[in-house]
Amino acid sequence: MTSPVKIWRRQKEIRKFLGKTGTIVSWTKIFISGRGFKKYAPYPVIMVKIDNNQKIYGQLVDYENNNLKIGSKVIAVLRKVREASVDGIIAYGIKFKPLYENN
Amino acid sequence: MVGICSYGFYIPKYRIKTEEIAQVWGKNPDEIKKSLGISEKAVASIDEDSLTMGFESASMALNGSNISKNEIKFVFFGSETHPYAVNPASTIMAEFLGIEKNYLAYDTEFACKAATGALISGFSLVKSGYSNYGMITASDKGLAKTHDPLEYTAASGSVSLIVGKENIILELIDTQSFSSDTPDFWRREGIRYPSHGGRFTGKPSYYHHIHQATNLLLQKTKLVPEKFKYAVFHMPNGRFPVEVARGLGFSKTQIERSLVVNYLGNSYTSSALMGLVSVLEKAEENDLILLASYGSGAGSDAFVFRVTKNIKKGRRLFSKAVEDKKYINYPKYLKFIDVI
């Protein structure tokens, strides 16, 4: 169950990952999602090893299918992470975009 | 001397072409392209909003400069599509940027000129010694009713400016505002899409306010259009800025570079500023730039800027970023703007 306070605590944590780059350790594509993610389905979720060796999860956005493979480079961006209820707090969090060499 | 020390921008990856929308509603795409002067517009994804885009442009402004986060003592967020009716996006954005807490923050609203009004306040705060630097962010995820002319123009994007008095790349020479009560375009609380007064949005609104603000500014500064290298106007579509420029005495060459609306659409509060970003990619030291925003309701903020030598280091690549795009079809567009 999400609450504004949980979102608030969580957002302090994710701040430190924004803008960080890393590589895809593994990935999947969710076709049947839980509540709160239906609008985004189907969506890929990746496990990323960021450049200081920590691992985090996030959806991959603004991608082409050939970006979705183990070893691809990605960068962390800020996006809405789940559908907010019409009167609830909006949860912002980390997602990833493919990182192209010339960026 | 005060001015803009660093800037950033964000354009979402997705585009929808005018003909893609036109064919759904049985309209002639060539006619629409001719009358609106837009061939495609930028569309933000389902999980983007004015806050996420504002964060991206503000990050670019901050990361690409030597300015320390600790020196930024005010953060203003201008939008007409704020994520909340009550809850400041300025503090959400500042917190994600890591700007620590003894700063002034507020969100502004004045249709498409929400950010330029805050920009004027920002310059004054720097001038008065309130702070060495401040962040002004313009950001919108433009929404329009389907099967409405605005559907071809309403787009998404964000521009952020850091103002200050040192290491300036764009010096503020002077500014002039012109404001009135003119109901050309509005959106009521709780209503999703804006409404507009059709042709009333032209002569008495857009043209009148920009003319007044600009002419007053030119008189004040004793400058004439010929002195300017570039002119940038708010771009609700591809025709209005061309005509307002002509009416004021600016040439096609002077405004050409700024007309991002042709391929990005109208990103509301960041529209004119995005035109400025495009111009700055090519501007040289000592160029004079005229910028006039327009906000429905109505008002115009006009600025005269002078490009400094610091532009060489502070310039951002724009054309290349614009080309990083992906076309979507109409159903996907409806999905992204959360209609289906």
Place this chain on the structure above:
Amino acid sequence: MISLLDYYTTKFGELWEKSLSDLIQEAVNGVLKSSKLDKKQIDAIFLANMLAGVLENNLHTSAKLAELVGLNIPIYRVEAACASGGVSFNLAKNYLDANSDKNIIVIGAEKMTDYSPEETTQALSGAASGEEQEAGLTFPGLYGMMANFYFEKYGYSEKNLAHVSVKNHFHGSLNEKAQFRNKITIENVLQSPYVAHPLKVMDSAPISDGASAVILSNNQSIIRKSKHAIKVLSTQVINDTISLKSRKKLDEILATKIAADKAFQESKLKRANINVAEVHDCFSIAEILALEDLGFWKKGQGGKKVLENSTRWGSNSHLIVNTSGGLKAAGHPVGATGIKQIGEIFLQLTGQATNRQVKNVRYGLAHNVGGSGGTAVVTILGN
């Protein structure tokens, strides 16, 4: 010596007519009847269930069970996601190590079909970490990540996974309590829609209702009187991180490895001694990883080995896996699975497995996993 005296399971499937209480009642009555024990001889009950609290706001189930059976004895509810059954069995065995001359019922029960698949999927994702849930990962998503990693590392594809589901459905066709009795083909599996790439509907255990119960005892005179008591040679529970990303390796479930090593050590048996095994195939990839992590196959060989169909009933090999139909075909009422697995081994070891009986079985192993590998239970039973 602790012995397993008897076993009863309800059918697994979409049991619309039966509530959670009905299922529990049926299993308890069933196992008492078949063991010919009176309920007054039962000294304690361990109940495994994962979702009752989340789905039907049903907590304090120990008291609810006390009301159902009409006994004033200790009743303990255990939750460890899909390993609830195995863990409850382990706790029951530990209870008997500490208390002499007792008879215990260990029952696993789950009611999942009263709610929409979306609500159930949401509830099941409680077995994943908060971060995993926040990223939109579902259970299938976590195993999907393991599968893609395994494919990339060892050069396999979805086709290798399909063999697992085909075998388990064949076994299900032999088990009258199984949810799915239909045989399927490789093509059926490969053409089923994706749940979380690369896992498809036919790679995934279903949503099911059911309850399974066993009677454990260390009362030697009761054990002697029993028709077919089987010794509990070892049961080991090991936990690991809840997050998949915090595990040391993505292509193994370390908790399984450690639990298996300890169980084999405790029982003084070797892998080659095991003739039948029930392993945790929540997804087809999980069965492949299980057989490697339990030490039956070398790491990375599983994708190839499944093509040989050696673990299929009727093959000449010395290890047959998931004669119950596994989680895939027998069904997966979460809390009941761990007990059903143990019960199936019991049936095999006591010659009661009817048309899916494996010949010459002496020792069997049950393997139960919670979440994406945060808990593993390995139990070895023998004659």
